Amino acid sequence: MAVIKPFKAVRPTKDKVAHVTSRSYQEYSEEELEATLRFNPFSFLHIINPGYKFSKEVSGEERFKLVHNRYLEFLEDNIFLKDSKDSFYIYQIEKNNFKTCGFFCATSVQDYRDDIIKKHEDTLSQREQLFAKYLNTVGFNAEPVLITYSDNDSIQVLIDLEKQKKPEYFFTTPDKIKHSLWVVSNTDSIQKLICEFKKIDSLYIADGHHRSASSNVLARMSKDRNPNHTGKEPYNYFMSYLIPESEIRIYEFNRMVRDLNGLTKEEFLIRLDAFFRMENKGSVLYKPSKKHHFSMYLDGDFYSLFLRKKVYGFTDTLSQLDTQILYKTILEPILGIKDLRNDERIHYGCGKHNVIQMKDDIDNGKFQVGFGLVPLKINELKAIADAGLVMPPKSTYIEPKLRSGMAIYEF
Structure with missing residues (x-):
């Protein structure tokens, strides 16, 4: 009541x-x-x-x-x-x-x-x-x-x-x-x-x-x-x-990271291959189209990243969130970002034109890699709240x- x-x-x-x-x-x-x-x-x-x-x-x-x-x-x-x-x-x-x-x-x-x-x-x-x-x-x-x-x-x-x-x-x-x-x-x-x-x-x-x-x-x-x-x-x-x-x-926040945590571009891509099926989309602006699908901008090229669901196991409603998937497969284990709220190596951008800003910032050397996500749905937000769980920071721009x-x- x-x-x-x-x-x-x-x-x-x-x-x-x-x-x-x-x-x-x-x-x-x-x-x-x-x-x-x-x-x-x-x-x-x-x-x-x-x-x-x-x-x-x-x-x-x-x-x-x-x-x-x-x-x-x-x-x-x-x-x-x-x-x-x-x-x-x-x-x-x-x-x-x-x-x-x-x-x-x-x-x-x-x-x-x-x-x-x-x-x-x-x-x-x-x-x-x-x-x-x-x-x-x-x-x-x-x-x-x-x-x-x-x-x-x-x-x-x-x-x-x-x-x-x-x-x-x-x-x-x-x-x-x-x-x-x-x-x-x-x-x-x-x-x-x-x-x-x-x-x-x-x-x-x-x-x-x-x-x-x-x-x-x-x-x-x-x-x-x-x-x-x-x-x-x-x-x-x-x-x-x-x-x-x-x-x-509900809109998404993109993630931009200042460096590759000591990895070369090739080493980084090989690490990603464990969890994602990747395709180089070239320099044309590219955004993900559905849940568990991400975009990445690195060294002048956009990539599509499709989650390998047989490798990544879903355990609860939180584990199914794209922001959590990105954290558990890339940001934490590969890029070494454990504190999403306070680590100065990560930056968040929102808005319909943010993919352009993300590309410009990376091209200008402010960041080295960026990730795009699809917006969360209201039922995902409610499911997390009903389960008493907590989303990663900057999961939604409302x-x-x-x-x-x-x-x-x-x-």
Whole structure:
């Protein structure tokens, strides 16, 4: 039984929402970030990059406190307003031929602990603690956890009925993406959505494992220092964006490695032959076409690699993942990369045009070899989560990517 809860969001005013909301901080180049901070005083980037006001790089507790101060200024200047009613917030994104729609809500930390909200990635304790400290200091969360659920006709009917109304926001950003948001504050509509989710056994984190884990840490910290803890406090929940699984898109991360671990090209190819049937495809861009099929770019040529299934044994759902197969047959035993998260010899690239970037980087000597994979399917992600297993890092690049500052959850 999944628990969802409406909340009073802090949101930009209608006239400023297109200026306030921002892409993920990591997506901006240095030049674009500088231009946005200089010419757009309403950008949410001013809150998460508070040192700009003082022409100073800030970090740690100093940055956390300044983030809190900039947030208060946005409230004081009425750039942000807090809703008077608990609500759900339906948010639709249209990008080229891709339209996706879900809704912001508060999800339960207890559901996270009870594995009703299921995970498929490991988290680092140090990052959990750091982000929990950040949340505790700033007092709000502006980046929801992306959570998916099995397509449900009853839920979809309720959402579609709300979307027949005039949206609270409708705007287009410079990247030509259309954004629409509907506020669901009607008590009857809220209760119907809550009841439908009570019938759902499992939710799946698609993106945001560290954010959800940090919220769990924050909840424990807050409970320990609150002698009047009831379990209903805002810190017992975290903001999520719930979306049916048919409306997410999963892309692959390519792998690029700086060297061949002391092997010559010929020695490397011979080692690969133990696990793969190989074919040289020449210099024309080449991508794999199906599961257990990989591409490789090495010394100016693309290769197709077909797994020899009689040699590689499948033992569980994890062993069947292409990212795990690549790790167990090439990256670890041949190239000597044991720590996929921290080894500086490996780099990850994502996006539809990344095969071109991968080729350019290898041709320019930045890396020596690169591997392409097909995207994982949602049923593979769910199977890993259901089995309580963990995918290798950078197994999935998932869309939609949500704008920061659209809806803010206060603790």
